[in-house]
Amino acid sequence: MKRIVTVQDISCVGKCSLTVAVPVISAMGVETAVLPTAVLSTHTAFTGFTFHDLTDEIPPICRHWKEQGFRFDAIYTGYLGSFRQIELVSELFRDFGGEGTAIVVDPVMGDNGKLYPGFTEEFAARMAELCGRADVILPNLTEASFLLGIPYTEHPTEAQVKEILVRLAALGCQNAALTGVSLTAGRMGVMAYNAGTGKYFYYDGEYVPARFHGTGDVFASTVVGALARGKSLEEALAIAVDYTVACIRCTIADPAHRDYGVNFEAAIPQLVNMVAK
Numbered sequence: 563m564k565r566i567v568t569v570q571d572i573s574c575v576g577k578c579s580l581t582v583a584v585p586v587i588s589a590m591g592v593e594t595a596v597l598p599t600a601v602l603s604t605h606t607a608f609t610g611f612t613f614h615d616l617t618d619e620i621p622p623i624c625r626h627w628k629e630q631g632f633r634f635d636a637i638y639t640g641y642l643g644s645f646r647q648i649e650l651v652s653e654l655f656r657d658f659g660g661e662g663t664a665i666v667v668d669p670v671m672g673d674n675g676k677l678y679p680g681f682t683e684e685f686a687a688r689m690a691e692l693c694g695r696a697d698v699i700l701p702n703l704t705e706a707s708f709l710l711g712i713p714y715t716e717h718p719t720e721a722q723v724k725e726i727l728v729r730l731a732a733l734g735c736q737n738a739a740l741t742g743v744s745l746t747a748g749r750m751g752v753m754a755y756n757a758g759t760g761k762y763f764y765y766d767g768e769y770v771p772a773r774f775h776g777t778g779d780v781f782a783s784t785v786v787g788a789l790a791r792g793k794s795l796e797e798a799l800a801i802a803v804d805y806t807v808a809c810i811r812c813t814i815a816d817p818a819h820r821d822y823g824v825n826f827e828a829a830i831p832q833l834v835n836m837v838a839k
């Protein structure tokens with residue numbers, strides 16, 4: 563069985579980060595090790611959330627893993643809470659990366675043109691350096707604009723998306739995939755660029771006009787799980803679009819749905835089928 567490790571926070575209630583990554587990637591038949599960066603009572607869209615930083619735990623955990631000789635088929639990073647955590651994640655890439663270990667960075671920092679609480683432009687600049695060390699990065703349009711220090715455009719043209727992708731790849735990563743891209747009315751998906759081949763890839767699904775927290779984490783977790791299961795990046799991105807749309811559909815199909823997180827649980831059987839094909 564393939565084994566990945568994911569580095570992000572535990573938001574106890576809110577269906578994002580680890581409470582999404584662990585069930586989704588595990589359901590795909592991939593062992594999912596965790597390196598928790600912080601414990602929050604909820605994700606940061608709630609008011610009054612608690613935050614307990616776990617940065618000091620990271621070096622001893624990694625030391626123990628090195629002693630045990632653990633290897634991972636992928637390292638997947640999501641929400642990181644501090645400059646020091648970015649540094650420690652760089653060290654994790656150095657110590658556990660290399661041949662046979664895909665590095666996937668989801669530079670979780672914001673959405674809808676705004677940074678999440680606590681993030682700054684300086685943080686985005688450091689996150690951009692981390693992206694340069696990845697095989698695959700998965701920013702949304704907001705995160706891409708902060709990574710590159712360019713204005714946010716909600717509806718970029720295809721030419722603008724391609725230019726953003728080339729600039730993202732110039733940070734140093736092999737593949738950049740931009741989420742939340744809509745090139746046709748009523749559709750939304752992902753466009754990716756491979757710096758080695760110079761090729762673009764686009765895949766979209768039905769655009770459901772509803773926004774929920776955690777969809778980026780559902781998307782990124784699915785990409786990581788599918789890659790670990792031997793899918794190509796293009797296949798993994800397509801599965802991730804289809805699963806994310808299925809999750810949003812399941813959420814709004816329930817009139818009593820909560821307004822945070824998506825009902826990814828109900829769509830897990832579909833995900834399992836998609837990855838088995």
Ligand code: PXL
Pocket residue numbers: 571573578579602604605606607641670678775776777778779
């Ligand atoms: O879904 C991304 C995410 C992860 N972790 C925390 C968050 C968010 C989004 O708001 O607040 C703590």
